[in-house]
Amino acid sequence: QVHLVESGGELIKPGGSLRISCAASGFSFSDHYMSWVRQVPGKGLEWIAFISYSSSYTHHADSVRGRFTISRDNDKNSLYLEMKNLRPDDTALYYCVRNFGVNRDDYYYMDVWGNGTTVTVSS
Amino acid sequence: QSALTQPASVSGSPGQSITMSCTGTSNDIGGYDLVSWYQQRPGKAPKFLIYEVNKRPSGVSDRFSGSKSGNTASLTISGLQPEDEADYYCCSYVGRSTLVFGGGTKVTVL
Numbered sequence: 001q002v003h004l005v006e007s008g009g010e011l012i013k014p015g016g017s018l019r020i021s022c023a024a025s026g027f028s029f030s031d032h033y034m035s036w037v038r039q040v041p042g043k044g045l046e047w048i049a050f051i052s053y054s055s056s057y058t059h060h061a062d063s064v065r066g067r068f069t070i071s072r073d074n075d076k077n078s079l080y081l082e083m084k085n086l087r088p089d090d091t092a093l094y095y096c097v098r099n100f101g102v103n104r105d106d107y108y109y110m111d112v113w114g115n116g117t118t119v120t121v122s123s
Numbered sequence: 124q125s126a127l128t129q130p131a132s133v134s135g136s137p138g139q140s141i142t143m144s145c146t147g148t149s150n151d152i153g154g155y156d157l158v159s160w161y162q163q164r165p166g167k168a169p170k171f172l173i174y175e176v177n178k179r180p181s182g183v184s185d186r187f188s189g190s191k192s193g194n195t196a197s198l199t200i201s202g203l204q205p206e207d208e209a210d211y212y213c214c215s216y217v218g219r220s221t222l223v224f225g226g227g228t229k230v231t232v233l
Binding site for chain 1: 126157159161163168169170171174175180212214216220221222223224225226227
């Protein structure tokens, strides 16, 4: 069965750094683009980053570019999000997501979601 | 890139059909057939419902259907059921390797 399990979320002070992780199982991890999507409690979804199969291509949303970095380790079937200079408005539930596309290099859709890990930025 | 515009809420009685909209611009929805829809029940992770405007992934009920006209995409739920009560989000490719979600529509089954 396909599973994505996020971990590493915690309470962190403004300006701090944190790395969250996602463990994938039940599918060929290295064959899929992967993304992070976040959701502020009670609010909508925000796509924040994706990474290609071999990590050769990444892209981050304007709201996090320069502060957040997506990465992956295909040998460990794991996805990561390194977050620096955290701000209170980064407080959210962070979802690890598998990308799906009609063609191999497509990443436009998100077909498998984890249950999320909560990051709280507060003094 | 601004979020796509969705109505805050839509409601209907069991058995009815409802349609919700997702409005963008010619730079996103109007420019690409790369629209998807997701259902999020309370306290749960989103579920993939529709891709490429009107295609259903395996296992998704055919009561859900998608369409697009100009800069607006739509999701229709036919034969509304109590378990359809959830938040629904549209998403579109907007160019420059960027994906954007709508603000979400809360569906209430009366």
